[in-house]
Each structure stands twice: as C-alpha cells, then as structure tokens.
Amino acid sequence: xxxxxxxxxxxxxxxxxxxxxxxxxxxxxxxxxxxxxxxxxxxxxxxxxxxxxxxxxxxxxxxxxxxxxxxxxxxxxxxxxxxxxxxxxxxxxxxxxxxxxxxxxxxxxxxxxxxxxxxxxxxxxxxxxxxxxxxxxxxxxxxxxxxxxxxxxxxxxxxxxxxxxxxxxxxxxxxxxxxxxxxxxxxxxxxxxxxxxxxxxxxxxxxxxxxxxxxxxxxxxxxxxxxxxxxxxxxxxxxxx
Numbered sequence: 407x408x409x410x411x412x413x414x415x416x417x418x419x420x421x422x423x424x425x426x427x428x429x430x431x432x433x434x435x436x437x438x439x440x441x442x443x444x445x446x447x448x449x450x451x452x453x454x455x456x457x458x459x460x461x462x463x464x465x466x467x468x469x470x471x472x473x474x475x476x477x478x479x480x481x482x483x484x485x486x487x488x489x490x491x492x493x494x495x496x497x498x499x500x501x502x503x504x505x506x507x508x509x510x511x512x513x514x515x516x517x518x519x520x521x522x523x524x525x526x527x528x529x530x531x532x533x534x535x536x537x538x539x540x541x542x543x544x545x546x547x548x549x550x551x552x553x554x555x556x557x558x559x560x561x562x563x564x565x566x567x568x569x570x571x572x573x574x575x576x577x578x579x580x581x582x583x584x585x586x587x588x589x590x591x592x593x594x595x596x597x598x599x600x601x602x603x604x605x606x607x608x609x610x611x612x613x614x615x616x617x618x619x620x621x622x623x624x625x626x627x628x629x630x631x632x633x634x635x636x637x638x639x640x641x642x643x644x645x646x647x
Contacts, residue, residue, distance in 0.1 A: 620645045
C-alpha cells in the first residue's frame with residue numbers, strides 16, 4: 407500500500423507541475439501572439455516581441471512553437487482578438503497590486519478580478535492608482551557555478567543596470583526590458599547561459615509585512631493568478647518574517 411501511495415503522490419505532483427507548466431506556456435504564447443500582432447513579426451523591428459521570444463526560450467519553449475505563435479499574431483486571426491488590460495488595486499496592509507491581463511471579454515475579466523480582491527480583503531482601484539510604483543525590467547538569473555566577478559564584468563560591458571546577489575547563492579542581472587536581448591547575447595557569447603530569463607514589473611519601493619500580512623497578500627495573488635485571463639500579478643510587498 408505504501409508503494410501505491412507513493413506512486414499516487416508522485417503522479418498527483420507531476421500532474422500539478424504539468425498543469426502549471428501548461429498555463430505558463432499559454433501565457434507566453436498569448437504574449438507572443440499579441441506582440442507580433444501589434445508590432446509585426448520582425449524581431450529586429452519589434453523590441454516587445456524580441457523580449458517575449460527571449461522569455462519563451464528561457465522557459466524552454468521550442469522555436470517551432472514560438473514561430474507558430476508569431477505567425478498567428480501576424481495573420482490577423484479573429485480567434486486572437488485579445489484586449490490587453492491592466493488592473494490596479496490594493497491588498498490588505500496597503501500593498502500595491504498590478505495585474506496584467508489579456509481577454510476577449512472585458513466584463514467577465516473585471517468581474518473575476520474584483521471578486522478576488524473582495525474575497526481577500528483588497529480593493530480594485532482606478533487606472534493609474536498604483537502603476538507609477540512599478541517599472542518594467544529584464545532579468546537574467548545565474549547559479550553559483552559562475553564567479554560573481556565574471557558576471558559583474560560582463561554586466562558592466564553589456565550595459566546592464568544592476569547585479570544582485572541573493573542569499574540562496576543565485577545571482578541576478580537586471581536591465582531595461584528593451585535591452586534584454588543585447589545583454590543576454592553578451593553573456594552567451596562568453597559561454598554563460600542564464601538558468602532563467604524573465605521580464606517583470608519591479609516596484610520602486612516596498613511595503614514591509616510580517617508573516618500574517620504576507621499570507622493575506624499571497625492568498626490574493628494566488629487567486630488572481632488562477633484566473634484564466636490573468637497574465638501576470640505584481641506586488642510591492644516585502645516580508646519581514
């Protein structure tokens with residue numbers, strides 16, 4: 407019975423991981439489609455698409471899948487008629503929350519987002535209420551097999567903005583999102599490949615929260631991330647626990 411239980415647990419965990427990976431890929435494909443539709447399929451002329459491709463490659467998406475998504479976006483298909491919407495609000499403790507969504511039904515999406523805020527003690531705000539607190543950045547993450555001095559030198563040469571050493575030994579290089587492809591190329595030409603490539607909205611300031619406060623905010627973030635139309639959720643919460 408123990409073996410059966412272990413098998414069931416592994417199977418359940420793998421299913422959950424596959425579902426999470428599938429949802430992440432769906433979001434990446436949406437971004438590729440919309441970026442291609444709005445700025446054209448040329449990576450040289452479309453910095454948003456170039457950044458989306460970098461992020462997709464960093465998530466191990468195949469080039470064939472990326473190419474099909476770009477082709478869909480440039481084909482003006484009615485099925486890809488998605489609207490981009492940014493929602494802004496506050497979680498418990500005055501924490502700013504920024505939500506990026508893509509939807510074919512604005513009424514459905516705003517109702518679902520508002521319900522999540524109400525359920526977990528937050529408030530959906532107006533346009534511009536918290537967006538000014540965030541700035542879009544590119545990120546390259548490296549493990550501790552690479553010497554920090556080497557990364558620092560390459561970061562300076564590539565035009566990156568900052569290098570951050572994390573307590574878990576990982577090292578993060580940050581840059582403006584428009585220059586991420588160029589910065590990444592400098593590292594790869596030196597034989598260094600990032601273990602993660604990402605673009606996110608980084609808060610200019612943080613709201614410190616204890617363990618209980620972070621738990622409340624985390625529940626709201628999880629509820630928002632579960633919504634079908636939500637692409638990304640950002641906050642300026644910082645744990646003090």
